[in-house]
Amino acid sequence: MGTIRLGVWNIEWMNDLFTTSSGQIVFKSDNTTVRGPRRGNTVRERIDDVAGVIDALGRDALVVVEGPNHVDELQHFFDHSPVQGSWRCVVQRSPRQSQCIGIAVRTDTGLWSGDPVVQFDALDAQSGIIKRASDAFDYDSDDDGLVEKHKFERRPLYVELTMSDNTQFRVVGLHLKSKGIFTALEWSKWWRKADANRMRLLAQCSRFRDAFIEPYLSDAATRDMPLIVCGDINDGPGLDTSEAKLNASGVETLMGDVWRPDLTLGNALFDTLDDDDQAARRFRDRATTRFKDPIFDAYHHPWIDHILYTRNAAAGWVSNAAIHRNMPSGQPIWREFPAASDHYPISVTVTI
Secondary structure (H helix, E strand, C coil), X not given: CCEEEEEEEECCCHHHHEEEECCEEEECCCCCECCCCXXXXXXXXXXXXXXXXXXXXXXXXXXXXXXXXXXXXXXXXXXXXXXXXXXXXXEECCCCCCCEEEEEEECCCCCEEEXXXXXXXXXXXXXCHHHHHHCCEEECCCCCCCCEEECCCCCCEEEEEEECCCCEXXXXXXXXXXXXXXXXXXXXXXXXXXXXXXHHHHHHHHHHHHHHHHHHHHCCCCCCCCEEEEEECCCCCCCCHHHHHHCCCHHHHHHCCCCCHHHCCEEHHHHCCCHHHHHHCCCCCCCCECEECCCCXXXXXXXXXXXXXXXXXXXXXXXXXXXXXXXXXXXXHHHHCCCCCCECCEEEEEEC
């Protein structure tokens, strides 16, 4: 039996930290201003604060959302920032995208096999269903008989991880279409954009459910392999006003159909709610990020980062889910590491 701690974190504009010098990946100069959770973040502030969070969490593997678009850049961060330990990094390339999905696995703890990561490249036809599931596709989002064309802006990460006792599981990392509207618009245009964003998000969730998750759980080659689907889904449970028009929730569509319960995915953060909150669907303390409304000047606290898991392993194989708003020091993450990210890391324990 193997046990590891898996984290998932949207690090926000991580790609901005890197440049090339003499053909080599390097960090930009320390005082360069880059995008991040605050105005005027510098490269050095962001490197130190992101590394500080990773060290404070102490995870054995970290799925990185809004990471760099080249594996050499993510590897450079873990090799040359203050992050402790030795790490093996993988990034899923996405053409014309500067915020990609990757994973970093800490290799100096004895918890993993010699080379713990096998990647199934979503751009390689030889990788099977992950490419087919993430290619451009047609979908009637609003069931009006008109088929729209959709795509995944960021290709999903898909890897197999092997622990030191040779037990294995697989991980999919997702970053789906944002529902956020961060500019002030005339009211009717704002609603049109809001509705369009929900349709695109629902299309992506439906497509990935139908073209990847259900085939994965039905095929003899994969149906017994435990799988975690995680990342910034950009949607929470229930229906907002725009989703109510479509009568569908993106993340709940991704999790599966009650008519096929054996193929549904569990939600690790939901599992940690007490019985009363689960029964009443009270998710008030599940927020994984916060952002300011540009119209009403108020802050929203949505639950949009998720760790989902298949039910083809022993009950409880994914446990101890947590949202890390505070660091082990007791300080809020935004106070101790203010240049880290606008998302909170989340994590689970995986026991195979």
